Amino acid sequence: MTKYQAHRLAIAPMMDWTDRHCRYLHRLLSRHTLLYTEMVTAPALVRGGALHLLDFNPEEHPVALQLGGSDPQELAAAARLGEEAGYDQIDLNCGCPSDRVQSGTFGAVLMKSPDLVADCVAAMRAAVSCEVTVKCRIGVDDQEPRDALPAFLERVSAAGCRRVTVHARKAWLKGLSPKENRDIPPLDYALVQEMKRAFPDLHVSINGGIESLETAEALLASGLDGVMIGRAAYHRPWEILADADARIFGAAGPVPAPEEVARAMLPYIDRHLAAGGRLHQITRHMLGLFAGRPGARGWRRVLSEEAVRDGAGPEVIERALARVAVAA
Incomplete structure (x- = not known):
């Protein structure tokens, strides 16, 4: 199995949930699924010296570090720290809609600044040899996703990003809570599938509302490169992950009870x-x-x-x- 096959199925980065203990449990259930940290802010690492936030267990590989930030040089420095800590991949958060994230000018609000995101990606790629990826929404607020998303993907791919995960919902930065932003804006899987056809050289994973391996298999069969599952995998880890190695990755082996x-x-x-x-x-x-x-x-x-x-x-x-x- 190549290292990139791990991108066929991933567990979403979830604040207060996907800490190192959660990831260790998930790794016992699936050897191949890509795991993510909770979002770690670049300022906390670079200015705050909170390097304990990078601690993880070697058994967690393959594991990605998700960073939050909007300053290219600070993100580059944080990415370097992540690579030195041993992470397989560094991901830039352009999808979280929380008030705290907005006040720091990162997360979903970055959908409005694709040029800045491109600068961040370029700086991070120049700083590390591991892969730099982006997780985003289909748009925010009054953006028209069919215009905003392709423009965003064009800029980040031009900056050298080769892998993106798209949460197939718009984020409303005003008027909806982070919890409501996970449920209320309608899902648009068709748009994400359309983006894969429009950007055939870009590895496109889809996130949002995926509740089962059956749905994941169907989305992969539709031409998407990967599927990311969030809350369903957390609340029903055995049901989602125990058979994932066989069904998603074609890996032989017993299914653990x-x-x-x-x-x-x-x-x-x-x-x-x-x-x-x-x-x-x-x-x-x-x-x-x-x-x-x-x-x-x-x-x-x-x-x-x-x-x-x-x-x-x-x-x-x-x-x-x-x-x-x-x-x-």
Whole structure:
């Protein structure tokens, strides 16, 4: 498998969700899916010295660092730090609609400044040897996506970007919350597919509203190069990821049972607790491991109630697994 095949399926960068513990769990479920960090701001790394935000586990590869920012030189410096930390890819966030992101003049508001994005991409590419990619929306506010998106893609591709992920919704920077921006603006998969035909040399992945591997397979069959799944993969990780290596990547191998994955997390949990961490920092990402299966409610209840207690350890996982076994 080439390193680029990982782009066929990716898990979206999600603030407060796709931290290193979440990614470790997801990697146990799929060896090949591309994983992303939460967005890390370039100023936090370059001016704030918050290099701990770059920490990750070697087992997470292939893993991409998503950066937020709008200053080309600062992004270049942050990208360099990311490459030095060992990330396989550096992604520029041009899609997040939150107020905090807008106040920093980055995220989805950059859809209005394609020339600036091109300058950022060029500076980042000049600073690193790993791949620089862009995640964007189809447009923002009163932009007409059929005009704005191709103009945006033209500029970033001219700057040397070869891979983009398009969230197939417009973002409304005023009037909708970040949560509403994930649901209310209508999806336009057809426009993203049209962009792939218009830019055949550009690797185009699609994001937004994708709830199953069946939908991912259909989108790949339509001619798109990749699919990115967000909340569905977080809330139903086993359902989305356990069979992804076989179905999306054609990789042979056994499909791990959720019970096996839960127990495979135990050595990782032991290391985290020994380093002074708390159990719930990991188990909050494991709540959906049995989603849709007998015992899922009991599993969630035990983890939710017991993992937050002082001194909670791996025995909580075993008690939660006992609930699943009884239900089965």
